[in-house]
Amino acid sequence: QQEEITELRRQNALLHLRLAQALQSAQSSREEVSSISSLQHKQAVNTQRNNQxxxxxxxxxxxxxxxxxxxxxxxxxxxxxxxxxxxxxxxxxxxxxxxxxxxxxxxxxxxxxxxxxxxxxxxxxxxxxxxxxxxxxxxxxxxxxxGNIRVHCRLRPCFSSEAVFPDSISSSSDVSEKDVVVYCNDDELISVDSDLKPSKKFEFERVYDQSTNQREIFDELQPILTSFLDGYNACIVAYGQTGSGKTQTMLGNPQDPGIVSNAMNELFRLIEEKPCDSVSLEVSVAEVYNNDIYDLLAEDPKRSKHDIVTTRGSGREVPTLTQINVSCAEDVETLMRIGLNRRAQISTNVHEHSSRSHLIVTVSATVCQQDTRPPSSDSEQRTPRKRPFASSPNLTSDDIINPTSPVAMAATYKTKLQLVDLAGSECVGMSGVTGPALRESSFINRSLSSLADVLASISERRSHIPYRNSKLTHLLQDSIGGDAKMLIILCVSPTRRFITETMQTLQFGSRARQVQRGPPRKRGSSPHTTPRGESP
Known part of the structure; x- marks a missing residue:
């Protein structure tokens, strides 16, 4: 029995052990079931969400x-x-x-x-x-x-100081359309508008508008220089009120040279084209100041006055003026600088550099034309003859020569070119001059009035021409009433402020065109040389 009890105890212990294991396994299973249930719940929720x-x-x-x-x-x-x-x-x-x-x-x-x-x-x-x-x-x-005097007209650009009706849109000093009353209709017609009367038209040989440059103006005048070297006296005059552009037209500036500089360059170019001729040029620079003539190339121009004399050929000369031989245009430029530095000028209300004298640049040419053609017959060799221009009053009996001699093969003549920059006419009330300047203005206006009187006398064919009323007209007598080719360039302002002076200038030019002096006389020509084109 003790053994059975022991066996039973052992089996009971085993059973307890197995029971503990079973309980542990059941606990583990319950936990797994709980976990699985939780997973199933979550999966069901996810499935529901996914289905949704x-x-x-x-x-x-x-x-x-x-x-x-x-x-x-x-x-x-x-x-x-x-x-x-x-x-x-x-x-x-x-x-x-x-x-x-x-x-x-x-x-x-x-x-x-x-x-x-x-x-x-x-x-x-x-x-x-x-x-x-x-x-x-x-x-x-x-x-x-x-023999009419040819007249050209140049209309200068507007200046801001000339505004009478300031433009409200632009600066108060600008010139408006109301200020401009002078217009170029074409290259031969210029018109002046006025509030009180219909537009007044003036016709000239050539009219230059504000866009015309110095070279274009000179190209129109260039043939006069050819005529000058071909034996004709010539004269170019700039006329107009003070500040109208006369000096700019005649003298210009180094960047934009005027007629004088361009003329000298052209003369020396033409001389180079005359290889068979011998041409020498002499230049004098004078001014007519307060009706007296002064030599601007002299050391002290105002120290002595110069008188006009009548030559044997009834020409007018000032023999005491300094005449300098020139060989190139640069020589003339030097002389012009000297003369202009000595020229009388002041500042007025109208013009900052107002010229107080008439400037006269005279170029004298002595041309010796060579003719190498042999005599055509023995009779011609035996008969002395005169040169083609032997009728000239400047010639003497020495002009009768033997054509067989070397001298007979050359014809010599002298011509004169006058380039004139007149002092401008001015209204004393507008210019505001007083004292000595007022006296200068009086002489300037008086001499210009004398010029108008001379032209009127010639045009009306009066028996007496009052050249001697002024030194200016007396000095220019050969050109005005003689046999020279004469050209007057009128310089006018386009603005209303100077309409009175502009009308006076244009009327002067119209009267000048009516002057008939007879054809110009040629002083010498080679009998076998075709004449070159003359001035238009």
Whole structure:
């Protein structure tokens, strides 16, 4: 029994052990079941969420399908509409292409007509220019035969100080359209507008507008220099009120030279083209100041006055003036600088550098024309003859020469070119001058009045011409009433402020055009040389 009890105890212990293991296994199983249950719960929740999300997704998908179907219908409709629109536009483009082709054909025809009309217009313009040139040539020939004084007119640009009606839009000192009353109608006509009367028109041989430069003006005058070297006396005068651009026209500046500088350059160029002739030039620079003549090339110009004498040939000269031989244009520039530094000038209300004297630059040319043609017969060799210009009062019996000698092969003559920059006429009330300047203005206006009186006397063919009323007219007598080719350049302002002075200047030019002095006389020519073109 003890053994059975022991065995039972052992089996009971084993059972307890197995029970403990079973309990432990059951606890572990319960924990696993609990864990599995928790996982199943979570999975069920997730499944429910997924099902809900899937339902929402399916709902959205259905909505998208419906929208897609609507969009598909819209696309189909748009495609049909686009196709229809494209078809209509294509048809419209085709119609426009046809219209463009028709228009191009019409344009080609019009272009052809335009080209034909353009060619006809160019031909007409060319013919017009030729006829105009021919008319001017005939007019100048008539002027040449009559001995008329040729008159050109230059309209200078506006200055801001001349404003009478300031422009409210721009600066108060700018010149407005109301201020401008003088206009260039074409290259021969200039008009002056006035509030009280109709526009007044003046016709001259040439009219230069504000855009005309110095070189273009000189090109119009250049043939006078050819005539000068061919044996004609010549004179170019700048006339106008103070500040109208006379000195700028005649003298210019180093950057934009005037007539004097351009004339000297042209003279030396022409001399180089006369290889068979010997030409020497002498230059004098004088001023007529307060009706007295002063030599601006002298050491002390104001120390002595100079008188005008009448030469054996009834010409007017000032023999005491300094005459300097020049060989190039630079020599003349040097002399001009010396003379201009000594010229009288002051500042007035109208012009900052107002000239108080008449400047006269005289270029004297001595031309020796060579003729190397041998005598044509023995009788000509045996018979002395005179030179072609032997009738000139400047010649003596020494002009009768033997043609077989070397001297007989040369003809010598002298000509004179006067380049005159007149002092400007001025209104004393406008210029504001007093004292000595007032006296200068009086002499200037008096001498210009004398010039107008001389021209009027010549035009009316009076028996007495008052040249001696002024030293200016007396000094220019050979050019004004003699046989020289004379050109007057009128310089005028375009503004209303100076309309009175402008009208006086233009009327002076109109009177000057009426002067008939007879044809100019040529002082010498080579009997076998074709004369060159003369001044227009």
């Amino acid at each position: 999300h899937l339902a929402e997704t399916q709902s959205e998908l259905q909505h998208v399908r419906e929208e897609l179907e609507v969009l598909s219908n819209d696309v189909v409709s748009m495609f049909h509409n686009l196709q229809h629109s494209c078809t209509e536009q294509l048809q419209d483009v085709q119609r426009k292409v046809e219209l463009v082709e028709t228009t191009n054909k019409t344009n080609d025809a019009l272009l052809l007509q335009i080209n034909e009309l353009q060619a006809a217009l160019e031909q007409s313009q060319s013919s017009h220019l030729r006829e105009k040139s021919r008319r001017r040539e005939l007019h100048n020939n008539l002027v040449e035969i009559r």
